[in-house]
Amino acid sequence: MRAALGGTAALLLPVACVCCGRPDFTICAACGTGLRAGVLHPRRVEQWAEALPLNPRQQPLPVLAAGSYDHELAAVILAFKNRQMPGLAPVLVPALARALREGIATLTTFGLPVVLVPVPIRLAARSRRGYFPVGMLLKGLRHSGVLPSAVPVENLLRYRGWYQFAGAQKGKNRQARVSVRNTMQAHGSQKMAQLATRGAQVLLIDDVLTTGATLAEAQRCLADSGLVVCGAVVVAATPAPDENRAVR
Numbered sequence: 001m002r003a004a005l006g007g008t009a010a011l012l013l014p015v016a017c018v019c020c021g022r023p024d025f026t027i028c029a030a031c032g033t034g035l036r037a038g039v040l041h042p043r044r045v046e047q048w049a050e051a052l053p054l055n056p057r058q059q060p061l062p063v064l065a066a067g068s069y070d071h072e073l074a075a076v077i078l079a080f081k082n083r084q085m086p087g088l089a090p091v092l093v094p095a096l097a098r099a100l101r102e103g104i105a106t107l108t109t110f111g112l113p114v115v116l117v118p119v120p121i122r123l124a125a126r127s128r129r130g131y132f133p134v135g136m137l138l139k140g141l142r143h144s145g146v147l148p149s150a151v152p153v154e155n156l157l158r159y160r161g162w163y164q165f166a167g168a169q170k171g172k173n174r175q176a177r178v179s180v181r182n183t184m185q186a187h188g189s190q191k192m193a194q195l196a197t198r199g200a201q202v203l204l205i206d207d208v209l210t211t212g213a214t215l216a217e218a219q220r221c222l223a224d225s226g227l228v229v230c231g232a233v234v235v236a237a238t239p240a241p242d243e244n245r246a247v248r
Helices: 002-012 028-036 071-082 086-107 124-131 133-144 175-179 189-197 212-223
Strands: 063-068 114-118 157-159 184-186 201-209 228-237
Touching: 028 071, 028 086, 028 212, 063 071, 063 184, 071 086, 071 201, 071 228, 086 124, 086 133, 086 228, 114 133, 114 184, 157 212, 157 228, 201 212
Parallel strands: 063 228, 114 201, 201 228
Antiparallel strands: 157 184
16 A cells, blocks of 8 residues: 555656656665765865865864765755755755764863854745755754754854845855855844853854855854854865866
């Protein structure tokens, strides 16, 4: 009966694997295995992002990525973000969870409170998609029990009004991406003051790292408000646009 219902569903609502195109699977077993293998070992990737902010020792903001923006992981992220397939969130949540656990362990100081701040989404992008991809992943982490209640998620950033409907970062060259300075602003001054008083450490959360310009702008806004950004965790990292390899 289960097989018959599955066959009927495939006729009425045909789907294909977002990675290889195999019919009747949103992501087939082989591609799912490839994706999981590619995110087993989160790695530091800040050395590839030239627009990240530097500390007084001229070291870039540390960034931990679950995997490389390539092969199955790239295909799933593209479908999740740009093809309105929010049902793929559970596929990406374990990858982000593994990277986040390592980020909390290696990028933060034990004993001090940690807060996760997602990089905001432009209003035009949210209206087009109907959901906030990074926020959906963080909600999935919370519901799965991976994210401890002691680590809150705070939406402390938003884009300025004039930038809400600006063009997306995708497809822009390196110089255009670096020009996002002063496009964000912090909000929730009372909450930020409380976090700063407690000595909270901020981990920025984003989906894809390219040049690091967006993370740099988020870090600037929070630092101006008195918060300490100790690093960032992303689902995937990709080379800058003029260094891109072919993505299968």
